[in-house]
Structures are given as structure tokens and as C-alpha cells.
Amino acid sequence: MMPRHVIDYEGGELHMLARGLDAAPAPAVLLLHQVPSSGWMWRRVIERLPPGIACIAPDLPGYGESTAPRATPTLETYAEAALAGARALHPGPFVIAGHHTGALLALVALAAQPARVSGALCLGLPWFADWQQRFERFARLAPLAPDADPGQLQALWQFTSESFEDETPLATRLRAFADRLAAGPCWYHGYVALYGFDVQALVAKLQGMHSRIELLAFEQDRLSACAPEAAAALGVEVDTLPGGPWVTLERPDSVAERLVTAYHRFCEH
Numbered sequence: 001m002m003p004r005h006v007i008d009y010e011g012g013e014l015h016m017l018a019r020g021l022d023a024a025p026a027p028a029v030l031l032l033h034q035v036p037s038s039g040w041m042w043r044r045v046i047e048r049l050p051p052g053i054a055c056i057a058p059d060l061p062g063y064g065e066s067t068a069p070r071a072t073p074t075l076e077t078y079a080e081a082a083l084a085g086a087r088a089l090h091p092g093p094f095v096i097a098g099h100h101t102g103a104l105l106a107l108v109a110l111a112a113q114p115a116r117v118s119g120a121l122c123l124g125l126p127w128f129a130d131w132q133q134r135f136e137r138f139a140r141l142a143p144l145a146p147d148a149d150p151g152q153l154q155a156l157w158q159f160t161s162e163s164f165e166d167e168t169p170l171a172t173r174l175r176a177f178a179d180r181l182a183a184g185p186c187w188y189h190g191y192v193a194l195y196g197f198d199v200q201a202l203v204a205k206l207q208g209m210h211s212r213i214e215l216l217a218f219e220q221d222r223l224s225a226c227a228p229e230a231a232a233a234l235g236v237e238v239d240t241l242p243g244g245p246w247v248t249l250e251r252p253d254s255v256a257e258r259l260v261t262a263y264h265r266f267c268e269h
Contacts, residue, residue, distance in 0.1 A: 002043060007088040011077070012067030014085040015039075019046055020054040021089055027118050027267055028054035029259065030086045030094040032102030034124075034245075035190030036183035037176065038064025041099070044252035045259065053263065056086045056094075060102075062186030064179060069186075075101075075193045079109040083116065095263045097121040099248055100223060101190050104197070107234075110212060111205035119212040119266030121259060123247065124223040127230035129199050138195040144180070144187035156180060163245050165220075172249055203233050210235040211269060214262050220244035 003021075007014045017039045021028075029049065031042040039057030046055045059066040061073060061081050069077070082105065086094060095118050098106035103122035110117045128134045144156075160177045180187065206213070215231055215238040217224035224240060231238040241258075243251045 007085045009081055009084045011061055011069045011081055014058055015065035016056055016058040016085055018056045018089055027093045027095050028056055028090040030096045031057040032082055032098035032105050034100035034102055036063055036180050036187050038179045041248050045248050045256045048252055048256035054090055056089055058082050058085045062189055063183055072189055073193055075105055075108045075197050079105045083109055092116045093118045095119050095266050097259050099123045100126055101194050111202055121214045121262040123216045124218060124221045125215055125230050126223055127199055127226040134195040141188045141191050143185050165250050168250055218243035218247050
């Protein structure tokens with residue numbers, strides 16, 4: 001079983017999976033999950049990384065086993081919490097790999113603390129630069145509030161299960177479904193933070209850091225449609241690979257391979 005850690009930080013308790021913390025004090029890999037999921041979604045990738053690389057996969061505030069934040073978070077406060085928890089286990093610096101909202105958090109962390117972040121590998125980066133598009137998505141948000149009518153749970157299960165590839169085991173789908181249920185009222189906090197975020201302001205902060213950013217898109221992931229605009233804004237190339245919205249669980253070998261390559265490039269930078 002992968003070691004688990006619970007760290008006290010300003011907003012409460014942060015639960016983290018970690019491996020290889022006794023490795024040489026080289027940069028560690030910080031793995032940021034999509035919302036509403038948990039660090040669990042990175043476990044199969046962690047198992048495939050070389051033993052000499054320290055890995056930390058936190059549950060972001062309000063997700064997995066981490067406590068709910070006292071106030072609705074922003075992307076900046078999510079990133080700050082993840083880095084604070086990681087620093088409690090490893091001195092850094094960190095190579096950050098993020099998936100979906102976690103990918104944008106990786107860029108936020110790089111912009112905010114460039115001395116602590118060696119590079120950001122972004123998988124399925126959500127990139128909504130148009131304010132009207134963000135507003136329309138924001139307006140459709142609603143908190144998860146199951147009641148005696150099972151219809152909402154049935155719809156959530158169908159949406160979750162259908163986002164996996166056909167051959168993905170039922171146990172994996174059920175765990176992803178359970179993570180979404182466990183988020184409860186925090187279900188939509190990550191989306192509130194995402195749709196309220198100004199990516200154009202982020203671009204200005206990342207000027208000159210394009211060599212520390214890599215973008216990956218995936219053929220069956222609807223967020224791959226964001227990739228060309230994101231790549232153009234950030235001044236980087238984007239590689240498109242096979243896979244869908246749960247690529248870290250379904251194709252961990254290819255993700256681990258790309259992460260190791262990015263890790264060594266960022267460390268040499």
C-alpha cells in the first residue's frame with residue numbers, strides 16, 4: 001500500500017499519497033488531480049515511475065480525504081495548499097504534472113512560485129479565455145445535493161461510467177463515482193474557481209517560461225479542443241496522444257513515460 005500522510009495547513013488537513021520521499025533531494029514530482037476526483041487517480045502512474053523519483057499526490061481541499069476549505073477556494077488557493085502540503089514532505093523544488101483542472105493549477109503554481117516549480121506538464125489543459133464562454137459555463141453550475149429521488153445519482157453514475165473506456169474495470173469506475181459523491185457540497189468549487197479564472201492574466205505572468213511548460217492532449221478527451229488555443233497563448237507545442245478523460249488510470253504507462261521525459265528535461269533546465 002502506498003504511504004499516506006495527513007498534513008495540517010492553514011485551511012485544515014491535507015491528505016496525500018507519497019512515495020520515495022527518502023530519495024536523493026532532487027526535484028520531486030507533485031501530481032494534481034482533476035476535480036472532483038482525488039490523488040488516487042495518479043496511483044497507477046506513480047507505480048510506474050522510477051524509484052529514485054519522489055512523488056506526492058495530494059487530495060485538493062474538499063476532495064478525497066482532505067477537509068473542506070472554510071471559504072470557496074480560488075485556483076490560487078488550491079495551488080498554494082498543494083505546494084504547502086508538498087513542502088511539508090519534501091523541500092522541493094517540484095516538477096508538477098496536472099490533469100484537467102490540475103493542469104491549470106500547475107501553471108498557476110509555476111507563475112506564483114517559479115523558484116519552487118521546475119516545470120509544469122499539463123494533461124488535458126482546460127483553457128477558457130473567452131469571458132462569455134466562462135460565464136455560460138458558470139451559470140450552469142449547481143452543487144451536488146442528492147435527495148430521496150435517485151435520479152440525480154443515476155445520472156451522475158451514467159455520466160461517470162460513460163467517460164471511461166469500455167474495457168475499464170467496474171471497480172475503477174465505482175471509485176471515481178465515489179470520489180465525486182464524497183466531494184458533496186465541494187463538488188462544484190473547483191469549477192467555480194476554473195470558470196472565474198482569467199487565463200489571459202496568467203499568460204502575462206508566464207512570459208519567458210515557455211521552456212518550462214509542456215502540453216499533452218488526448219484524442220478522446222473533449223478538453224483536447226482547448227489545446228490549440230492554449231498552446232498558441234503559451235507559446236508552446238502540444239502533443240496529442242491516445243486516451244480519454246481518465247488517461248492516468250487507463251493508460252498509465254504512456255503518461256509515466258512522458259512524465260519521466262519531462263521531469264529530466266525540466267531538471268536540466
